[in-house]
Amino acid sequence: MLVLLAGGLSTVFSQSVQLKFHNAFVITAMVVCVYVSSGNSGVISFGHVSFVAIGAFAAGLFSMKAQQKGAVFNDLFPFIKDNHLGNLATLILAAALGGLYALVVGIALVRLNGLSAGIATFAVLGITRNVLRNWTKVGPGAKSIPGVEETTGLTQALMALILCIVVAYIYQRSAAGRRLRATREDAIAAQGVGIRIYRERLIAFTLSGAMAGFVGAVYVHFLGSVSTDQVYLDLTFLVLAMLVVGGVDSLWGATLGGLSISFINTLLSEGEKGLSLFRQKFTLPTSSSGIILAALMAIVLLTRPKGLANGREFGLRGFRRRDSI
Amino acid sequence: MTERPGSLHATALSRTYAGVRALEGVTITVRRHEVIGLIGPNGAGKSTLVNLLSGFDFPTSGSVMLEGFDITTWSAHRRVRSGLVRTFQHGHAFPGLTARENIEVAALGTGAARGVAARRATELLELMGLADHSNAEAATLPHGDERLLGVARALATMPKFVLLDEPAAGLNEDEISAFADIIKLVRDERNAGILLIEHNVPLVLGVCDRIHVLDQGETLAEGSPTEIRNHPAVADAYLGATAG
Amino acid sequence: MRYVQYFIDAVALGSLYSLVALGIGLIFGVMRLINLAQGELLMVGGYTLFATNGWSVFVRVPLVLLVIVGLALLMERAFRRLRSAAPATMLVMTFAVSFLLRSIAQKRWSAQGKSMNIFSGLSHAFTVGQLRIRYVTLVSIAVGGVLLLGVNLFLNRTDIGLQMRAVASDRRIAQALGVRTNRVVVTAFALSGVLATAALLLFVPQRPTVTPDFGLQIAIVALIGVVVGGMDRLAPATFGGFSIGFANSMVFSLLPTGQRVFLDSVLYGLVIIVLLLRPQGLFQRERQTTRV
Known part of the structure; x- marks a missing residue:
């Protein structure tokens, strides 16, 4: 279906606009990552963009040539400064680091529930950003990482998204995924049948951290350069908003929310520059895209508080209401 | 229509939840100056009936009339303002407010002025034997007292009809007989109609003017305490099982 | 002496944050809504100050109050339909409102900071021994104290305050007892605007530059602070903000x-430690046993 969508897009939009749509695919992949943990466990995380950031900076720094790094980021630890990795290797490294970081964070934090969990994960985001921005031995500081090879094209972005959806789907259908979803529905009953909430949440948190790290790497290979502010508050809230607008409790909701909002977002920000749609030229006033996007999200939430998907899930025979876990 | 002024009257109330019938064609009348007992085994539909009468749920079919007005679709607070109030099984006091404030806020809600609310609260705390706890936060009260507080809070709205949902659970023998006196007092002095949902059979038989028995969502029997006591089906379905 | 100086400055900043925290706590209390757009009240007020730089204080203060309270009431209208929605939905809705207002501000005034000033005399300082105290420090502590006391009196001594506490305690029951929930919620929003x-x-005086993100950071x-202190009651929430x-x-x-530069890391680290040790809130009593 996604492939059809991509095909359809190419007929409607001009070449230049099409290029921007890989952004939508990558952002949607992030929404799917957050869904793996927050959607299945019911505990919201504001911290996942930290893992995206770790992945993005690891991939960005290691794909820079050593002499280039010496010139721009002279403070880095030698093992970061002197090594250089190929594309695929940076993706794997990013996933590994993201997963490892999520594991460490998760060991401490997945015991928390509700708002406490939300704020604690938010604190992780704050620390990650603060450290990357100021400790120049490991992070880029206030500068952007420049000149990262832009290997993420439309195809690669789409493949990354599909990979994330497939992993999320497999996890959700696995025994571990079902156990975690049981804790979301009724924590006490789940414990009553011997499910260990802590362990199940930690598995999901780590898996989604690894996925987020990977997506971060894909993201940086698409942006070409990245600064700490690009992977901080706005991205966090945008990704969460997509998840909620789509519908927090289903993978279909996460995907739908991510795709629809990020496509609209892309269209709107292109629209500010002037957009040819069906051979008509449209131009939106500058900075109006954020206003329209926020208003759209508000309208969706007011009219469909349970999200666009409204509990529906991917299924082999079309979409069905998810009545059981 | 058989209802007349001065009564709370429900006709052929039914409520179906996702295909399951919780209540089926129940007709019940509570007149002012009268205590009606509502009994029945667990799952008989007592709570459903109270919810439908008090506006916490709405019937699939049937109607509720209050003193001649059709209130079937009225919200809970509109019913309270018209003189129909309920209590809750678990008290549901406002935990962060003191006992006195719990009562005052109910009086304020029905439009009383601050001074009136304060006077009513003093009176009701006295009546319920809660005067010693008037400045204690509701969350710190024992369960029995919390239920009494719930009753006091309901009375603070100056109701014409009160639905008491298992108010005596958690009270000891002495407290129960004191509570029976309170119920009679509310009937006689405030001229209120009371629907008493209660598992404590001696209390129900002792204080009620008439008794309505529900079983599996339908009316099983209706009559005076003596009639109910001697009703064979009731004894089988309910009294025999719990009185022993 | 140096530490006394630190302490006084810290109390002053704590007072400011406790005011914002109290506003957040009031709204959370009456409608279980975490209003991320609370900071945008400050932001919009800030631009109002910027736009009226040079006008008489007697016009500006009422004007700012009017704008902020008006915006708070508008927000209440926007959130009204979501009162029984899931917490995450309400949170994202407030984020959307915040994002909307920040986008409008950015469109109107750009991301560049605009300077605002009012009561510039407050920035001056006097010295007591080795202590250097700015007037704004004293005024912050005093105003903070007076307003906290005032809100406390309001909640405990007035009819609407009592009803507000009842709604915060159990909205459904309060509503069923005839408490006018709408009026209570509107009052809470207005109060948080004040x-x-x-x-x-x-x-x-401390942050004389307003940007579209000005309020978000504070909020x-x-x-x-509110979550760390304990959201369920106002006093812990306010102390948390402080x-x-x-x-x-x-x-x-x-x-x-x-x-x-690592201030944020240290603070957030402290936040995590507190949350792990006392997930119910730093100043919250042990949770009562759940009643089933």
């Missing part, structure tokens, strides 16, 4: 100059 106005006017810190402001100032003063 608190935001006071906080803004006192923040100006997020206050919100963290504590985070206090800690913010204290940690900043105590960190060696070269390490001050």
Whole structure:
């Protein structure tokens, strides 16, 4: 279906606009990552963009040539400064680091529930950003990482998204995924049948951290350069908003929310520059895209508080209401 | 229509939840100056009936009339303002407010002025034997007292009809007989109609003017305490099982 | 003496954050809504100050109050339909409102900071021994104290205050008893607007530049304070706001100059530790056993 969508897009939009749509695919992949943990466990995380950031900076720094790094980021630890990795290797490294970081964070934090969990994960985001921005031995500081090879094209972005959806789907259908979803529905009953909430949440948190790290790497290979502010508050809230607008409790909701909002977002920000749609030229006033996007999200939430998907899930025979876990 | 002024009257109330019938064609009348007992085994539909009468749920079919007005679709607070109030099984006091404030806020809600609310609260705390706890936060009260507080809070709205949902659970023998006196007092002095949902059979038989028995969502029997006591089906379905 | 100086400064910043925290706590109390857009009240007020730079204080203060309270009431209208929605939905809705307002501000005034000033005399300082105290410090503590006391009296001594506490305690029952929930919620929003106005006017001497993100930063810190303190009751929430402001100032003063850039990490680290040790809130009593 996604492939059809991509095909359809190419007929409607001009070449230049099409290029921007890989952004939508990558952002949607992030929404799917957050869904793996927050959607299945019911505990919201504001911290996942930290893992995206770790992945993005690891991939960005290691794909820079050593002499280039010496010139721009002279403070880095030698093992970061002197090594250089190929594309695929940076993706794997990013996933590994993201997963490892999520594991460490998760060991401490997945015991928390509700708002406490939300704020604690938010604190992780704050620390990650603060450290990357100021400790120049490991992070880029206030500068952007420049000149990262832009290997993420439309195809690669789409493949990354599909990979994330497939992993999320497999996890959700696995025994571990079902156990975690049981804790979301009724924590006490789940414990009553011997499910260990802590362990199940930690598995999901780590898996989604690894996925987020990977997506971060894909993201940086698409942006070409990245600064700490690009992977901080706005991205966090945008990704969460997509998840909620789509519908927090289903993978279909996460995907739908991510795709629809990020496509609209892309269209709107292109629209500010002037957009040819069906051979008509449209131009939106500058900075109006954020206003329209926020208003759209508000309208969706007011009219469909349970999200666009409204509990529906991917299924082999079309979409069905998810009545059981 | 058989209802007349001065009564709370429900006709052929039914409520179906996702295909399951919780209540089926129940007709019940509570007149002012009268205590009606509502009994029945667990799952008989007592709570459903109270919810439908008090506006916490709405019937699939049937109607509720209050003193001649059709209130079937009225919200809970509109019913309270018209003189129909309920209590809750678990008290549901406002935990962060003191006992006195719990009562005052109910009086304020029905439009009383601050001074009136304060006077009513003093009176009701006295009546319920809660005067010693008037400045204690509701969350710190024992369960029995919390239920009494719930009753006091309901009375603070100056109701014409009160639905008491298992108010005596958690009270000891002495407290129960004191509570029976309170119920009679509310009937006689405030001229209120009371629907008493209660598992404590001696209390129900002792204080009620008439008794309505529900079983599996339908009316099983209706009559005076003596009639109910001697009703064979009731004894089988309910009294025999719990009185022993 | 140096530490006394730090302490006084920290109390002043704590007072400011406690005002914002109290506003957040009031709204959370009556409708279980975490209003991320609370900071935008300060932001919009800030631009109002910028637009009226040079006008008489007697016009500006009422005007800012009017704008902020008006915006708070508009927000209430926008959130009204979501009162029984899932917490995450409400949170994202407030984020959308915040994002909307920040986008409008960015469109109108750009991301570049605009300077605002009011009561510029407050920035002056006097010295007591070795202590250097700015007037704004004293005024912050005084205004903070008076407003906290005032809100406390309002909640405990007035009809609407009592009803507000009842709604915060159990909205459904309060509503069933005839408490006019709408009026209570509107009052809470208006009150939080008043608190935001006071906080803004006192923040100006420290942060005289308003940007579209001006309020968001303050609101997020206050919100963290509220959660750390304990959301379920107003007093712990307010103390939480005070504590985070206090800690913010204290940690900043105590960190060696070269390490001050890591202020956020230290603060957030403290937040995580507190949440792990006391997930129910720092100033919250042990949770009562759940009644089934």
